[in-house]
């Protein structure tokens with residue numbers, strides 16, 4: 001493996017790209033090292049018959065998602081450790097209309113910043129009562145809701161002393177595999193934002209802010225959880241930044 005990049009190199013590269021037009025990150029954003037290795041280097045292949053791909057691909061059905069799948073604190077016998085949170089929001093189209101029946105899936109690290117994943121071996125504890133995945137379907141007003149634990153910051157070896165701000169990964173799934181969008185939600189006031197190449201790969205300040213949830217006191221449940229609100233806009237000038245599928 002090559003020498004790890006230093007924070008100063010990362011800062012320099014982030015500054016060089018800041019304010020570039022458009023809010024969608026470059027597919028090869030050097031400060032986020034693995035994008036250099038895994039971005040497409042050939043022109044994208046147009047699917048000649050997208051409908052056929054959609055009709056023959058696997059789909060999920062309403063009956064596949066149970067009402068319990070959105071509570072990540074109830075998947076084991078015991079309670080997971082950490083700060084319990086409720087995350088609510090709406091999935092909207094470019095006109096602000098609700099997107100109904102959308103499969104919303106999340107995955108995240110535990111409160112210590114550790115993923116239950118074979119490639120995460122950093123020395124923070126796993127929580128036997130926390131898996132870190134959940135899903136739900138949006139209701140008729142486009143609402144989704146999760147009960148979970150606030151994830152910890154995650155050391156990810158992109159460069160020396162690289163820590164990801166606390167975040168929750170979101171996947172939004174339409175009615176076929178060709179309609180999947182992937183993004184991340186962050187927590188307000190995180191001191192790691194300026195150091196994170198993934199966050200900073202979104203070069204437009206307003207688009208970056210749209211990735212940060214609001215703390216909403218009225219959504220906090222007394223003696224139970226802190227409430228965050230995060231709306232996801234699929235398209236248009238206020239679209240939420242997406243990693244894939246556009």
Ligand SMILES: O=C(O)c1ccc(O)c(O)c1
Pocket residue numbers: 034154156164198
């Ligand atoms: O690209 C990565 O390596 C990587 C690892 C862990 C994360 O939480 C993440 O968002 C990205």
